[in-house]
Amino acid sequence: MQGLAAGYGKKRVLHGLDMDLNQGEILLVLGHNGAGKTTLLQTMFGLLRPMAGSIAFEGREIGGRTPAANVRDGIAFVPQGHGIFRSLTVRTNLELGAFAERDAARMPERLEAVFELFPILKERAQQIGGTMSGGQQQMLAIGMALMHGPRVLILDEPSIGLAPNLVERVMQSIRTVNERFGTTILMVEQNVKLSLPIASRAVVVKTGAVVYEGDPAPLTDHVRLMQLF
Template identity: 50%
Template sequence: MDAPILELRGLSAGWGRAPAVKELDLAVAQGEIVTIIGANGAGKSTTLMAISGILKPMAGQVLYQGRDASTVPPEELPAMGLCQVPEGRRIFPRLTVAENLDMGAFRRRDHDAVRRDMDRVFELFPRLKERERQQGGTLSGGEQQMLAIGRALMGRPRLLLLDEPSLGLAPLIVEHIFSIIRRVNETEGMTVLLVEQNANLALKLAHRGYVMETGRIVLSGTGRELLDNPDIRRAYLGE
């Protein structure tokens, strides 16, 4: 593997006194799609929160482009190319689609490039173009997920963190969103770390994967290796 854009070294983190994730070692190389799968409560979302600086590590390190990310204020990380699409989308419901997208580029001053990037988001998600002047809160769940991803793309991320993008969405919408994730990875070289309960979809999309149970990584391998693993198939694919 090439030098990692993201590396977790012995990371422990949580919301209370006891860590929800314990001594995690994980690496993501530039240009990869890596997924973390596991049951509810395994610690997947907590891991992303620690990477994006919302949670400070109890122990260990989060290294982003070789730098200890825990020393960087979380609001500064998007300007360094680390952007997260949180679980539940968390768009701005009273802002229009276009205004939500503008918020993803709020630190940028290259206005012409921002306009081109918005056009690119509308190319990826034509439904958002149709609703450009509509308030975000009036969109369907799938459209809000498209908007949340589009808002993150407006920051021109080098590393995109996605937390449960398929949650609560119809299969056709999920298929479209996953195809866009693959497209931006293949055409723009964007690195993606995906947390996902839909193990089948996630492992088919990802180059590599990690399996979490009760706060620890218990297995890792290529997406294909994990898909072919009979224990994974029984535990996460219902076979």
């Protein structure tokens, strides 16, 4: 992202934001409520059109492209609130996650990979998604995103609404996705304590601009982090 400006209506939330996402990393985006984190993710994924600036993916401009085009190009997005079909079974949710996969023969392999990563989903394959716990629904949402083999996985607050023990489990799952599949991950997260240890690099956004980019380790200092916020 270079000089990226975006917002809602005439109101700008991002103001000339510059940020890089490197292949194979877990990039953690931190910031106070209203800093522009969700706006950044929605603009990257095509849910919002940039007002200015550029978004390049593998050397090609994708700013303003549709979410469907981004999915076909290997970019997946898991929004806040789990993003599943609550009235459908776990298995059907996962199968729908592969809607953009043109090679149907790959679906069993992808499904098995998701079941290996999240055994609880295999155990509850015929359960209605909306009846599972919050942590299980988050795993299902991530599993759906993995069903079309994304190269980039964008996560918006994956721990929101989860009990502390479930947050740790979800964070470990995110690390496993990165390590096992080589998936590049961009994650917005408020749980600093549990998300910093899995991050390769961290960015702090304040009022729509990047104020810190680099090693996550200094941000474990609460005083330093609050100064950036």
